[in-house]
Amino acid sequence: MLSFLIRRLNLLLITAFILTIIAFAIDRSVTIESDLTLSEQPNYFFQYLSYLFNLLDGNFGYSSLDNQPLLTRGLLFFNATLELCFSALLISCLIAIPLGLLAGLFRNTKLDYMIMTVAIVGLALPVFWVGVMAVLLPSVWGDVLPVDGNLSLIYDVPTVTGFLLIDTLLVTKEYGLFAFFDRIAHLILPSLVLSFFLVTEIIRLTRHSMTMVMRSNYIKAAYAKGFSRRKIVFTHALRNALPPIIPQLRLQLSTVISFAMTIEIVFNLDGIGKWLFTSLKAGDYLVLPAGMLIITGFILFFSILVEIIMVIISPLRRGSLYVDK
Amino acid sequence: MYLISLRTTRLILLLLSIVSLQGCYQNKQLTDNTLIYCTENNPTSFNPQISNDLASLDATTHQIFNRLVKLDSNTNRFIPDLAESWQQSDDKLHYRFTLRKNISFHHTDFFTPTRFFNADDVLFSFNRMLDIQHPYHTVNNQMESYSYSHPFSNLLSKINKIDEHTVEFVLSKPDVTLLANLAAHYAVIQSKQYADQSLQRGQPEKIDFQPIGTGPFKFKSYTSNGVIRYQKNELYWQDMTNIENLIYITNPSATKRYSKLLSGECDVISYPAASQLEAMSKNKEIILNSKSTSNIALWAFNTKQTILQDDKVRYALSQAIDKKTILQAVYFQSAIQTNTLLSKQSWALKPRIDENIYASQQAKEKLQTLNYDFSKTLSILVPENAAVFNPNFHKTAELIQSNLADIGVMAKIESLSGTALQARLFSGDYDTYLTGINVHINDPDSIFRPLLSCASSPENGNSSRWCSPHTESLLEQSLTESNFAQRIKSYYLLQDEIYKKRPYLPIAHVLRLDAISSSVLNVQVNPLTGINFQYAIKQDLN
Numbered sequence: 062m063l064s065f066l067i068r069r070l071n072l073l074l075i076t077a078f079i080l081t082i083i084a085f086a087i088d089r090s091v092t093i094e095s096d097l098t099l100s101e102q103p104n105y106f107f108q109y110l111s112y113l114f115n116l117l118d119g120n121f122g123y124s125s126l127d128n129q130p131l132l133t134r135g136l137l138f139f140n141a142t143l144e145l146c147f148s149a150l151l152i153s154c155l156i157a158i159p160l161g162l163l164a165g166l167f168r169n170t171k172l173d174y175m176i177m178t179v180a181i182v183g184l185a186l187p188v189f190w191v192g193v194m195a196v197l198l199p200s201v202w203g204d205v206l207p208v209d210g211n212l213s214l215i216y217d218v219p220t221v222t223g224f225l226l227i228d229t230l231l232v233t234k235e236y237g238l239f240a241f242f243d244r245i246a247h248l249i250l251p252s253l254v255l256s257f258f259l260v261t262e263i264i265r266l267t268r269h270s271m272t273m274v275m276r277s278n279y280i281k282a283a284y285a286k287g288f289s290r291r292k293i294v295f296t297h298a299l300r301n302a303l304p305p306i307i308p309q310l311r312l313q314l315s316t317v318i319s320f321a322m323t324i325e326i327v328f329n330l331d332g333i334g335k336w337l338f339t340s341l342k343a344g345d346y347l348v349l350p351a352g353m354l355i356i357t358g359f360i361l362f363f364s365i366l367v368e369i370i371m372v373i374i375s376p377l378r379r380g381s382l383y384v385d386k
Numbered sequence: 387m388y389l390i391s392l393r394t395t396r397l398i399l400l401l402l403s404i405v406s407l408q409g410c411y412q413n414k415q416l417t418d419n420t421l422i423y424c425t426e427n428n429p430t431s432f433n434p435q436i437s438n439d440l441a442s443l444d445a446t447t448h449q450i451f452n453r454l455v456k457l458d459s460n461t462n463r464f465i466p467d468l469a470e471s472w473q474q475s476d477d478k479l480h481y482r483f484t485l486r487k488n489i490s491f492h493h494t495d496f497f498t499p500t501r502f503f504n505a506d507d508v509l510f511s512f513n514r515m516l517d518i519q520h521p522y523h524t525v526n527n528q529m530e531s532y533s534y535s536h537p538f539s540n541l542l543s544k545i546n547k548i549d550e551h552t553v554e555f556v557l558s559k560p561d562v563t564l565l566a567n568l569a570a571h572y573a574v575i576q577s578k579q580y581a582d583q584s585l586q587r588g589q590p591e592k593i594d595f596q597p598i599g600t601g602p603f604k605f606k607s608y609t610s611n612g613v614i615r616y617q618k619n620e621l622y623w624q625d626m627t628n629i630e631n632l633i634y635i636t637n638p639s640a641t642k643r644y645s646k647l648l649s650g651e652c653d654v655i656s657y658p659a660a661s662q663l664e665a666m667s668k669n670k671e672i673i674l675n676s677k678s679t680s681n682i683a684l685w686a687f688n689t690k691q692t693i694l695q696d697d698k699v700r701y702a703l704s705q706a707i708d709k710k711t712i713l714q715a716v717y718f719q720s721a722i723q724t725n726t727l728l729s730k731q732s733w734a735l736k737p738r739i740d741e742n743i744y745a746s747q748q749a750k751e752k753l754q755t756l757n758y759d760f761s762k763t764l765s766i767l768v769p770e771n772a773a774v775f776n777p778n779f780h781k782t783a784e785l786i787q788s789n790l791a792d793i794g795v796m797a798k799i800e801s802l803s804g805t806a807l808q809a810r811l812f813s814g815d816y817d818t819y820l821t822g823i824n825v826h827i828n829d830p831d832s833i834f835r836p837l838l839s840c841a842s843s844p845e846n847g848n849s850s851r852w853c854s855p856h857t858e859s860l861l862e863q864s865l866t867e868s869n870f871a872q873r874i875k876s877y878y879l880l881q882d883e884i885y886k887k888r889p890y891l892p893i894a895h896v897l898r899l900d901a902i903s904s905s906v907l908n909v910q911v912n913p914l915t916g917i918n919f920q921y922a923i924k925q926d927l928n
Contacts, residue, residue: 126610127610196641196642196645197641197645198645198649199645199646199648199649200644200645200648202649203649204648204649204650206649207649207650207651208642208645208646208649208651209637209642209645209649209651210635210651214420214422214613214633214635214651215413215416215417215420215422215631215633216416217615236413236416237413239413239416243413329637329642331611339610339611
């Protein structure tokens with residue numbers, strides 16, 4: 062177990078090292094003139110070391126626009142992005158898991174073909190384009206769902222955690238639950254758009270997993286015992302079909318985050334994507350290495366964490382604990 | 387199958403509850419006293435004295451500040467604002483203003499005034515612009531801006547404080563435009579006490595970014611994502627506003643602004659795209675407010691170029707231009723075709739039964755009889771970026787180019803921007819220039835002087851390099867004349883002269899467009915000084 066953990070952490074360190082080198086290179090190319098403290102160092106190696114110590118110290122530099130510390134700002138924005146990603150994940154699970162299970166249960170029937178066709182169409186539509194179309198919805202629907210921003214402007218909610226669902230609950234004294242509901246309303250359209258491609262992915266995974274389970278011997282045995290189909294599906298198949306999907310979803314994380322960043326620009330949501338976009342447009346290039354480190358750092362940390370947890374809870378994966386396997 | 391139906395029902399129920407959420411997520415009370423204005427651009431500052439872009443004017447003039455006098459939009463007369471009354475001396479050089487008493491500046495988180503508005507504030511507001519030695523004169527770099535101090539520097543010789551509530555403006559020569567200038571956006575009154583406090587704290591630049599005024603709304607915050615928040619000024623000295631919270635948000639995309647107006651996220655939007663106007667005018671829930679402005683798009687002929695020196699040539703070239711097509715292709719419904727420099731609202735406009743002078747064939751024949759040199763290629767200089775008076779310079783230039791080609795005149799378009807354009811104008815090495823003028827005060831002099839005066843340089847407006855003693859004397863005459871009828875008469879003469887000599891071809895007077903949700907009433911738009919939400923009322927239509 063220990064050697065496994067060390068190997069994983071080793072991987073984490075090596076990747077983090079490469080990332081900091083990239084971040085340092087970007088940082089150097091944009092601040093070669095302005096950052097005197099680093100330039101005082103004799104060569105790139107020492108400059109890199111002092112950059113690395115700054116990073117470890119939590120000092121990612123300051124925005125040249127509003128002089129705010131980049132790490133704190135970036136994390137707050139990133140939290141908003143994560144909130145969007147998780148709500149999209151939630152919505153797509155709600156839509157896709159039942160559909161995937163149906164498609165798996167009725168494999169190669171009309172229902173299956175129908176579900177898979179819709180899913181493929183969803184995958185084929187570019188998220189960015191769907192976003193732009195969604196923004197035009199009020200022209201058809203009128204006053205139904207908001208299409209712009211994280212929260213209605215009538216609520217002046219101070220940013221505490223960056224997760225607006227939490228922040229809005231902190232101001233219930235002032236606005237009651239209205240701000241919270243308003244936040245949910247603002248999340249619906251962007252999350253739906255973002256869930257488009259996730260839905261396809263989850264349907265495919267669930268369908269496959271369900272098919273595998275339905276073909277397994279214990280299901281056959283259950284049939285042979287004379288159990289009803291409903292009982293087999295509910296008590297035996299479902300329970301075993303869903304868990305294998307979860308680790309697969311982890312692989313979608315980076316794609317979801319990058320799509321979320323484009324969606325933020327379309328829906329004018331404050332998140333890390335819009336933050337990077339507007340800062341770069343305004344010539345504040347220092348946010349680029351900071352933003353990159355925050356996003357990649359999170360993905361790296363998260364995937365290794367999930368892997369470790371999977372190993373701990375899943376007996377099948379414990380094989381990887383041993384070096385020679 | 388039971389499983390499926392149960393799941394599906396749950397799913398449908400969930401989706402239904404999400405959709406029905408929209409009914410209850412809005413806080414009615416808060417929505418009703420909050421007004422959201424979605425604008426195209428961020429203001430460059432919160433002081434109309436240093437920024438004269440429309441976004442800054444909309445965000446400041448009527449909301450935060452008051453002026454000494456203002457223009458009554460119904461009667462077109464000057465009425466008192468912060469000044470109670472005024473008298474003009476017999477020599478027409480002294481104007482004495484009596485100021486209102488007990489008027490408080492905004493009480494905000496960053497400033498609490500300890501005294502009421504008085505003469506010192508008036509002196510501070512004007513001396514900041516006029517006095518080069520003034521500690522605030524160079525704050526926020528207005529030195530580079532031509533328009534800063536320009537309106538008053540030739541007009542005023544000094545301002546005297548007679549007592550706490552009386553000030554005297556001394557003119558350098560008799561000039562009737564003083565009141566118009568005092569009613570303009572750049573004559574807003576700032577708090578001297580706030581300025582002194584900011585200076586003491588070593589943050590003088592704050593005065594233009596965290597403004598303090600006497601207006602109906604007080605500034606609350608401005609965030610980097612383009613959201614400006616204002617609150618009702620509880621101590622306002624005139625009718626209290628109905629709106630408690632006024633919020634501006636910048637959405638550069640016109641499509642987004644329109645979407646937000648429809649989804650109820652914006653109550654008022656600025657500059658709807660020309661292509662949306664038709665759909666908007668059909669929608670009963672939207673009121674399209676269009677105000678004609680004096681901002682005009684022009685095609686200037688460089689009268690110093692040999693080939694364009696003859697006014698008959700200029701006239702013939704003007705005849706060759708099909709303005710109607712330009713209006714349709716470039717402006718859609720956002721401008722009105724014009725033949726005059728002054729707009730229809732101007733009191734000095736000489737009504738002209740105007741023939742649509744577009745006559746391509748006639749123009750060609752005229753040029754032939756004038757022995758015009760058809761082998762020469764005319765240059766059309768165009769600014770690269772769109773301006774208030776022209777959404778697309780290049781397209782306009784292309785249309786002009788093709789009109790000229792119809793009569794056998796070759797033309798080349800040169801797009802320049804910034805300093806390159808300025809340098810080119812300064813050098814005089816161009817034949818024609820596609821330009822316009824952005825008018826800030828409601829006085830004909832503000833259009834004629836920059837365009838026609840010998841003292842005005844091409845960068846400041848006189849891009850036709852027009853300089854004639856006759857025009858000059860008419861300009862002076864009309865400026866010093868306080869007899870209104872006489873003044874109008876000299877402007878009529880001036881317009882006749884210009885119409886004949888044709889240093890400019892007026893193309894269109896631009897409209898200022900705002901789309902307002904039908905639940906919002908009484909939004910006033912002044913094309914010169916910006917939008918005014920003081921009297922706005924939001925009503926519940928449901």
